[in-house]
Amino acid sequence: MTRNGETVKWITAxxxxxxxxxxxxxxxLTLFGVGYAVIAPSAERAEAQTLAADAAAAEQQPxxxxxxxxxxIFTKSCASCHGPDGTGGxxxxxxxxxxxxxxxxDFQVSTGRMPSMDPDQQMPRKxxxxxxxxxxxxxxxxxxxxxxxxxxxxxxxxPHSAPERSDFEDHHAYEEALEEWETEYESYIEGADDTEAxxxxxxxxxxxxxxxxxxxxxxxxxxxxxxxxxxxxxxxxEAMITGPGAMPAFNDTTITPDEKQDMIAYVKDLQHEAxxxxxxxxNRVGQxxxxxxxxxxxxxxxxxxxxxxxxxxxxxx
Amino acid sequence: xxxxTQAPKALRNAGNYIDDRFHLAKTGKKQLGKVFPNHxxxxxxxxxxxxxxILLVTGVFLTLWFKPSMAEIVYDGSYERLQGVPMSxxxxxxxxxxxxVRGGMLIxxxxxxxxxxxxxxxxxxxxxxxxxxxxxxxxxINWLIGVALFALAMVEGLFGYSLPDDLPSGMGVRIxxxxxxALPIIGTYASMFLFGGEFPGEDIIPRLYxxxxxxxxxxxxxxxxxxxxxxxxxxxxxYPGKGHTEKRVVGTPxxxxxxxxxxxxxxxxxxxxxxxxxxxxxxxxxxxxxFTPTSITSGLQPDWYMGxxxxxxxxxxxxxxxxxxxxxxxTAVLVPGLVIPGLIFGALALWPFIEQWLSGDKxxxxxxxxxxNAPVRTGMGxxxxxxxxxxxxxxxxxxxxxxxxxxxxxxxxxxxxxxIVGPIIGFIVTKxxxxxxxxxxxxxxxxxxxxxxIQQLPSGEFIEVHKESSEDTVHVLESxxxxxxxxxxAFDENGVEAxxxxxxxxxxxxxxxxxxxxxxxxxxxxxxxxxxxxxxxxHEEEHSPEQDRExxxx
Numbered sequence: 001m002t003r004n005g006e007t008v009k010w011i012t013a014x015x016x017x018x019x020x021x022x023x024x025x026x027x028x029l030t031l032f033g034v035g036y037a038v039i040a041p042s043a044e045r046a047e048a049q050t051l052a053a054d055a056a057a058a059e060q061q062p063x064x065x066x067x068x069x070x071x072x073i074f075t076k077s078c079a080s081c082h083g084p085d086g087t088g089g090x091x092x093x094x095x096x097x098x099x100x101x102x103x104x105x106d107f108q109v110s111t112g113r114m115p116s117m118d119p120d121q122q123m124p125r126k127x128x129x130x131x132x133x134x135x136x137x138x139x140x141x142x143x144x145x146x147x148x149x150x151x152x153x154x155x156x157x158x159p160h161s162a163p164e165r166s167d168f169e170d171h172h173a174y175e176e177a178l179e180e181w182e183t184e185y186e187s188y189i190e191g192a193d194d195t196e197a198x199x200x201x202x203x204x205x206x207x208x209x210x211x212x213x214x215x216x217x218x219x220x221x222x223x224x225x226x227x228x229x230x231x232x233x234x235x236x237x238e239a240m241i242t243g244p245g246a247m248p249a250f251n252d253t254t255i256t257p258d259e260k261q262d263m264i265a266y267v268k269d270l271q272h273e274a275x276x277x278x279x280x281x282x283n284r285v286g287q288x289x290x291x292x293x294x295x296x297x298x299x300x301x302x303x304x305x306x307x308x309x310x311x312x313x314x315x316x317x
Numbered sequence: 318x319x320x321x322t323q324a325p326k327a328l329r330n331a332g333n334y335i336d337d338r339f340h341l342a343k344t345g346k347k348q349l350g351k352v353f354p355n356h357x358x359x360x361x362x363x364x365x366x367x368x369x370x371i372l373l374v375t376g377v378f379l380t381l382w383f384k385p386s387m388a389e390i391v392y393d394g395s396y397e398r399l400q401g402v403p404m405s406x407x408x409x410x411x412x413x414x415x416x417x418v419r420g421g422m423l424i425x426x427x428x429x430x431x432x433x434x435x436x437x438x439x440x441x442x443x444x445x446x447x448x449x450x451x452x453x454x455x456x457x458i459n460w461l462i463g464v465a466l467f468a469l470a471m472v473e474g475l476f477g478y479s480l481p482d483d484l485p486s487g488m489g490v491r492i493x494x495x496x497x498x499a500l501p502i503i504g505t506y507a508s509m510f511l512f513g514g515e516f517p518g519e520d521i522i523p524r525l526y527x528x529x530x531x532x533x534x535x536x537x538x539x540x541x542x543x544x545x546x547x548x549x550x551x552x553x554x555x556y557p558g559k560g561h562t563e564k565r566v567v568g569t570p571x572x573x574x575x576x577x578x579x580x581x582x583x584x585x586x587x588x589x590x591x592x593x594x595x596x597x598x599x600x601x602x603x604x605x606x607x608f609t610p611t612s613i614t615s616g617l618q619p620d621w622y623m624g625x626x627x628x629x630x631x632x633x634x635x636x637x638x639x640x641x642x643x644x645x646x647x648t649a650v651l652v653p654g655l656v657i658p659g660l661i662f663g664a665l666a667l668w669p670f671i672e673q674w675l676s677g678d679k680x681x682x683x684x685x686x687x688x689x690n691a692p693v694r695t696g697m698g699x700x701x702x703x704x705x706x707x708x709x710x711x712x713x714x715x716x717x718x719x720x721x722x723x724x725x726x727x728x729x730x731x732x733x734x735x736x737i738v739g740p741i742i743g744f745i746v747t748k749x750x751x752x753x754x755x756x757x758x759x760x761x762x763x764x765x766x767x768x769x770x771i772q773q774l775p776s777g778e779f780i781e782v783h784k785e786s787s788e789d790t791v792h793v794l795e796s797x798x799x800x801x802x803x804x805x806x807a808f809d810e811n812g813v814e815a816x817x818x819x820x821x822x823x824x825x826x827x828x829x830x831x832x833x834x835x836x837x838x839x840x841x842x843x844x845x846x847x848x849x850x851x852x853x854x855x856h857e858e859e860h861s862p863e864q865d866r867e868x869x870x871x
Binding site: 195196199200203204207208209210211212213215216217218219220221222224225269270273275276277278279280281282284285286287288290291292293294295297298299301302303305306307309310311312 | 355356357358359360361363364398399400401402403415416422426429430433434437438441484485578581582585586589590593594595596597598599600601603604605606609611612613614615616617618619620621624713714715716718719722724725726727
């Protein structure tokens with residue numbers, strides 16, 4: 001097409017057309033409408049999306065190298081008790097873990113409880129033997145070759161532990177990751193809007209073992225409910241869906257993910273709540289510690305004063 | 318300015334005005350000069366008194382804002398974490414005291430720490446009175462008042478703990494209701510009556526509030542008044558020493574010296590309480606959250622003075638629960654909830670009379686016993702402390718189990734056995750130690766004290782030089798009285814049974830009296846510093862320690 005002897009683009013030639021404006025508006029509306037319809041959640045699409053996301057995750061996570069690395073970790077650190085295929089059984093001290101789910105793997109290994117020194121003892125929380133990357137590899141291997149279909153997956157949308165400086169080469173990248181993690185963490189905790197539900201659910205379902213403060217407590221048969229102050233929200237979530245040790249499982253039907261978020265937010269908020277009553281919080285042990293202090297500090301100091309003010313010089317004998 | 322011993326004119330006139338009308342000068346002079354013995358253990362009751370004053374003052378402050386109501390409201394106060402949470406007005410008003418009343422949190426904490434110290438001071442005061450035999454005639458009534466005060470203070474504390482309607486409050490009240498329900502026949506009625514219906518109802522906090530701020534403090538105040546008046550009238554006991562006799566109290570006069578000391582001591586008690594309250598968080602009700610009947614938590618205990626009952630409840634087995642005509646008799650709750658505290662307080666109240674019954678001793682006692690000189694009483698006291706202390710620890714068995722990584726069941730079994738074996742061991746060991754100390758006292762009285770100076774005799778023998786004890790020490794050592802005992806002669810020379818030893822009670826009394834007085838080191842005939850190796854070497858054959866030991870055990 002030419003104008004004034006020059007070749008111009010088709011669209012440029014029609015820019016000033018009286019209908020051009022309408023055409024643009026209609027086009028924009030169509031785009032928005034179709035776009036919205038595609039993005040907006042509906043049951044079917046949500047499912048489709050989840051599947052897509054799962055597929056994407058499945059595609060993204062277990063590269064063959066990851067699975068291979070995971071297999072190596074499993075063979076070295078897990079198979080001696082759980083067996084080469086994770087079914088435990090004859091000749092192995094560990095239980096069948098095929099139905100436990102990736103969430104359990106992530107929970108047990110990231111809290112340092114597995115690998116266990118002594119399978120007959122309840123394992124305390126300790127620093128994990130593996131980096132998060134190694135745990136992810138292990139989870140990938142578990143998902144690929146051991147775990148049953150439908151066993152609880154790792155709740156990847158719940159914030160996990162803060163990034164470690166040692167995992168990053170330069171400080172900047174670490175700071176960035178830390179900031180990102182903090183945002184994620186805070187939005188998760190602040191995203192819980194029902195304090196009352198969180199409190200009631202926590203005090204009805206968790207506190208009778210882990211205590212009102214999350215400080216843990218004694219259980220029957222030599223077991224104990226651990227303190228959960230060091231646990232990340234994801235670990236708490238994983239513990240709820242998998243029920244490690246003596247803990248019952250609270251699946252997502254019994255307590256919905258939103259309610260779990262309320263509970264986690266409640267106990268984490270409480271943990272970070274300042275001690276308005278004074279500098280010493282006595283570990284929030286409560287009345288036992290208060291009684292102890294009232295005797296060892298209170299009465300003791302006062303009696304010491306009584307001894308002081310009634311002291312007299314004694315004749316030597 | 319000239320120095321004058323006269324008071325300023327204005328004061329003198331005021332004094333004369335009052336004295337002309339009430340004739341107070343003479344009694345005033347006498348009373349203000351009242352003598353207080355100088356020993357720290359006589360200050361223990363004062364700690365309780367001062368804590369009580371602190372409790373009254375802080376308690377009045379708290380009532381200005383506390384609302385004893387269980388009406389449910391939605392919290393919208395300044396404590397952000399609980400905004401939007403439904404709770405009782407009692408809990409909300411306690412949050413208001415904590416966070417909106419100036420100094421409210423501090424006063425609440427002072428009130429709580431003072432309560433813990435109040436009961437602790439009563440307990441140590443009571444132990445002092447027990448171990449020194451200061452409950453003996455003429456002070457039995459004051460001892461009974463003291464036991465009542467102690468029991469009331471526990472109940473007062475329990476009710477106060479229940480008022481804020483936070484999580485521990487509700488759990489405490491729930492246990493109270495459980496114990497009530499365990500009462501045979503009237504249990505459910507009593508519970509419905511107290512709670513005005515089913516647990517928790519709407520009535521319990523207003524009712525406990527009335528008891529906590531009106532009835533029980535009123536009784537406490539009246540009993541404390543009586544306790545002090547009787548003390549004033551009967552005067553203090555005193556420890557044995559130079560010039561201390563049954564008829565004469567030695568110490569500091571009230572004005573000016575003792576009043577200054579006591580005033581200073583009040584401020585020290587207050588300083589410790591306030592210092593604790595400023596720096597150590599106590600009963601953080603805002604962290605616990607409001608009580609709802611579905612809430613429950615581990616690691617929660619009552620305040621320490623209820624600990625022995627909590628412990629009894631935790632370790633008492635349910636083996637004796639029976640059904641009677643279709644109704645269950647919950648002995649596992651009834652025994653620890655009522656029988657064990659009943660036994661402890663009953664034994665405390667009866668002890669002075671039991672001792673009198675066994676020793677036949679009806680004399681006035683104003684000089685305190687040294688605990689070692691009453692070995693059975695001291696042993697019983699230690700047995701009691703062991704029993705109480707073990708129950709108290711059992712009340713914290715979950716905390717102990719968690720802190721020291723011991724199996725919870727193991728602690729339960731340990732305490733079940735220890736509360737029975739422990740007091741027996743405590744009694745035997747204490748009695749032995751008392752008798753050993755008596756032996757040493759006699760040794761020291763006869764031979765003086767070991768000076769630590771070693772001398773070599775010309776014969777080559779080494780001896781430790783004993784020196785004479787001071788006059789004061791001799792007084793203390795000589796204060797040991799011969800044990801008064803009832804006539805243990807059950808039969809006269811004709812073989813007729815003595816009237817007092819007839820029947821079951823008579824025989825029991827004889828047995829117990831024998832047990833109570835049998836083991837004692839006699840000081841009869843011992844003259845101070847008459848022993849040989851005071852001046853010369855040791856001549857064991859003259860007075861061998863073996864002889865002493867035999868006397869002690871026969």
